Amino acid sequence: MTTLTVDLGERSYPIYINSDLLGQADLLRQHIPGKSALIVTNETVEPLYLKKTQAMLTGLKHESVILPDGEKYKNLEVLNQIYDALLRNRLDRNTTIIALGGGVVGDMAGFAAASYQRGVHLVQIPTTLLSQVDSSVGGKTGVNHPLGKNMIGAFHQPRAVIADTDTLDTLPDRELSAGIAEIIKYGLINNTDFFTWLEQNMQALLRRDKAVLTQAIEVSCQNKADVVAADERESGQRALLNLGHTFGHAIENAMGYGEWLHGEAVGAGMCMAATMSKQMGWMSDQELQRTCNLIEQAKLPTKAPANMSVETFLALMAVDKKVLDGTLRLVLMKGIGKALVTDDYNADDLNTAIENSLAN
Amino acid sequence: MTTLTVDLGERSYPIYINSDLLGQADLLRQHIPGKSALIVTNETVEPLYLKKTQAMLTGLKHESVILPDGEKYKNLEVLNQIYDALLRNRLDRNTTIIALGGGVVGDMAGFAAASYQRGVHLVQIPTTLLSQVDSSVGGKTGVNHPLGKNMIGAFHQPRAVIADTDTLDTLPDRELSAGIAEIIKYGLINNTDFFTWLEQNMQALLRRDKAVLTQAIEVSCQNKADVVAADERESGQRALLNLGHTFGHAIENAMGYGEWLHGEAVGAGMCMAATMSKQMGWMSDQELQRTCNLIEQAKLPTKAPANMSVETFLALMAVDKKVLDGTLRLVLMKGIGKALVTDDYNADDLNTAIENSLAN
Numbered sequence: 001m002t003t004l005t006v007d008l009g010e011r012s013y014p015i016y017i018n019s020d021l022l023g024q025a026d027l028l029r030q031h032i033p034g035k036s037a038l039i040v041t042n043e044t045v046e047p048l049y050l051k052k053t054q055a056m057l058t059g060l061k062h063e064s065v066i067l068p069d070g071e072k073y074k075n076l077e078v079l080n081q082i083y084d085a086l087l088r089n090r091l092d093r094n095t096t097i098i099a100l101g102g103g104v105v106g107d108m109a110g111f112a113a114a115s116y117q118r119g120v121h122l123v124q125i126p127t128t129l130l131s132q133v134d135s136s137v138g139g140k141t142g143v144n145h146p147l148g149k150n151m152i153g154a155f156h157q158p159r160a161v162i163a164d165t166d167t168l169d170t171l172p173d174r175e176l177s178a179g180i181a182e183i184i185k186y187g188l189i190n191n192t193d194f195f196t197w198l199e200q201n202m203q204a205l206l207r208r209d210k211a212v213l214t215q216a217i218e219v220s221c222q223n224k225a226d227v228v229a230a231d232e233r234e235s236g237q238r239a240l241l242n243l244g245h246t247f248g249h250a251i252e253n254a255m256g257y258g259e260w261l262h263g264e265a266v267g268a269g270m271c272m273a274a275t276m277s278k279q280m281g282w283m284s285d286q287e288l289q290r291t292c293n294l295i296e297q298a299k300l301p302t303k304a305p306a307n308m309s310v311e312t313f314l315a316l317m318a319v320d321k322k323v324l325d326g327t328l329r330l331v332l333m334k335g336i337g338k339a340l341v342t343d344d345y346n347a348d349d350l351n352t353a354i355e356n357s358l359a360n
Numbered sequence: 361m362t363t364l365t366v367d368l369g370e371r372s373y374p375i376y377i378n379s380d381l382l383g384q385a386d387l388l389r390q391h392i393p394g395k396s397a398l399i400v401t402n403e404t405v406e407p408l409y410l411k412k413t414q415a416m417l418t419g420l421k422h423e424s425v426i427l428p429d430g431e432k433y434k435n436l437e438v439l440n441q442i443y444d445a446l447l448r449n450r451l452d453r454n455t456t457i458i459a460l461g462g463g464v465v466g467d468m469a470g471f472a473a474a475s476y477q478r479g480v481h482l483v484q485i486p487t488t489l490l491s492q493v494d495s496s497v498g499g500k501t502g503v504n505h506p507l508g509k510n511m512i513g514a515f516h517q518p519r520a521v522i523a524d525t526d527t528l529d530t531l532p533d534r535e536l537s538a539g540i541a542e543i544i545k546y547g548l549i550n551n552t553d554f555f556t557w558l559e560q561n562m563q564a565l566l567r568r569d570k571a572v573l574t575q576a577i578e579v580s581c582q583n584k585a586d587v588v589a590a591d592e593r594e595s596g597q598r599a600l601l602n603l604g605h606t607f608g609h610a611i612e613n614a615m616g617y618g619e620w621l622h623g624e625a626v627g628a629g630m631c632m633a634a635t636m637s638k639q640m641g642w643m644s645d646q647e648l649q650r651t652c653n654l655i656e657q658a659k660l661p662t663k664a665p666a667n668m669s670v671e672t673f674l675a676l677m678a679v680d681k682k683v684l685d686g687t688l689r690l691v692l693m694k695g696i697g698k699a700l701v702t703d704d705y706n707a708d709d710l711n712t713a714i715e716n717s718l719a720n
Contacts, residue, residue, distance in 0.1 A: 325452065
């Protein structure tokens with residue numbers, strides 16, 4: 001088993017990566033300090049993995065709450081179902097919330113853990129590729145608001161992340177690709193070698209070759225753990241992890257949450273960031289091609305939806321969390337593996353890049 | 361002007377206490393780091409102090425949101441009105457939320473500040489006695505859930521607390537008394553001299569003698585600041601500040617939020633805690649009398665509502681945030697000025713104390 005560590009002093013925690021981790025009760029139990037737990041999952045994951053997870057909790061008081069599946073349910077109203085379950089079952093401040101599912105479950109269960117009784121314990125058991133390589137690590141939690149994605153939330157670190165790679169066997173192809181988007185992101189940000197390795201191994205990833213998948217998860221988690229340890233609350237370099245996300249969130253919001261998977265929107269968003277970087281003369285045409293080719297190979301969209309306009313993008317991007325005192329900062333690239341956060345760009349270049357990125 | 365400090369290292373902040381502070385723009389402005397602010401207030405405070413507060417923000421982008429007034433509106437639905445205002449006005453992560461009002465406004469605006477874009481700046485301008493001596497200091501924020509008070513929330517410290525004692529001139533008598541309940545609490549917890557001083561000065565407090573009121577606010581804030589600095593997240597002694605609150609929250613919930621003011625419920629709750637402490641032989645009959653007499657002098661209830669039962673109390677107290685792994689801890693007293701948090705009590709003593717505390 002691979003064990004990585006997110007180094008946050010007293011709040012450091014392990015990321016376990018291996019097959020058959022849901023069979024190992026001790027792994028979970030050592031990270032539950034109290035006598036009770038609430039499993040938060042969704043209607044898709046429940047028939048697959050809930051019983052296995054419950055079996056690891058024998059002897060504890062434990063309950064579960066099953067949420068509807070999908071990004072469109074990541075809102076305050078559905079969050080309240082978690083609070084209801086916590087209070088109905090009289091779970092106290094020493095309880096542990098276990099997030100069993102993908103990014104939506106992790107974000108919502110995480111925010112419930114951050115805010116129930118002003119904070120209870122949290123363990124992440126991510127069951128999708130996207131949540132294993134990205135959202136379960138780093139403590140970002142939250143829900144969407146009709147006017148903006150992830151606008152309501154908190155930083156709340158888990159006590160452990162348990163990534164059982166066997167759970168990827170049941171993942172639909174479309175969600176596999178969505179996860180690969182975040183993996184590609186790490187290569188583009190600061191790891192040229194990893195980007196090249198991904199170019200060589202994309203077919204194996206899509207075939208779900210277990211060794212290749214596991215290696216991709218490990219590299220991604222290590223990268224994420226390093227960034228989070230250096231900048232937990234995103235006052236600096238952590239913002240690089242939003243490469244493709246400012247464009248992507250606008251797509252998710254405009255299309256209606258859940259129409260495009262988050263990873264699909266990030267895929268197109270990374271192409272848009274590369275297009276704009278090329279437009280500004282920061283990236284060569286060849287590097288732009290390599291970026292968009294890899295995203296396309298991963299069976300992800302490389303263009304924004306045809307029915308979106310420059311105006312829609314600008315309006316939705318104006319509420320992005322990277323706006324500071326009225327200025328939208330973007331994550332762009334000065335080449336593959338050289339991302340930067342900047343507000344040093346022309347509005348014209350942004351407009352042109354969006355225009356050129358719309359599907360025909 | 362008196363300036364106290366809540367000592368939390370880098371997150372330390374001042375509490376300003378004086379008359380005419382709402383006229384001093386610089387005082388507020390130095391604690392707003394960005395270029396925008398949202399004032400959160402309610403329909404009662406708005407006609408009294410909103411314009412004065414807005415006048416201090418000249419040159420900044422500023423907006424306001426007016427909430428309905430009352431504890432019964434301290435819920436997720438009304439909280440969403442604050443998120444709506446933040447997003448509609450495109451206020452970004454560097455914005456400052458200004459809580460202008462009493463405890464309900466402070467708790468809700470504070471939780472919005474804790475959770476909007478995973479945390480923005482907060483300044484508290486408390487306009488009630490209760491919020492000036494207690495709720496605006498220390499970073500506890502949150503909303504109620506139908507099944508329990510303050511069950512959803514976060515710790516989020518303000519950048520400053522500005523307590524303008526002139527705002528107390530417009531406070532209804534009933535709310536003045538409610539604030540005095542929290543002042544009495546500090547005497548009962550660990551400050552016998554202050555308790556004696558309150559016995560001597562209660563009539564002056566009720567007459568709103570400005571010098572006496574200001575002294576009571578200063579002693580209370582200093583006491584609160586000391587406790588918060590020592591135990592920000594309530595892993596230990598901060599729980600003492602909940603004296604009277606476990607019983608009080610049960611009353612507020614059972615009667616419907618807002619029927620009893622929070623301070624009124626805490627007044628009766630402190631009598632109940634004293635009654636139980638006497639029942640257990642920890643407090644003399646004379647000390648019990650002094651405690652309940654002072655609460656009565658402050659024009660606060662000393663008995664729980666007649667239509668509540670022991671069973672109702674026990675059911676509602678079972679979801680208190682001081683329950684740990686199934687055991688309800690109570691704040692009791694071994695004499696005036698000697699409060700302690702304990703789970704070392706008999707269920708029978710608790711039942712008898714509740715029974716004896718119900719109004720006829």
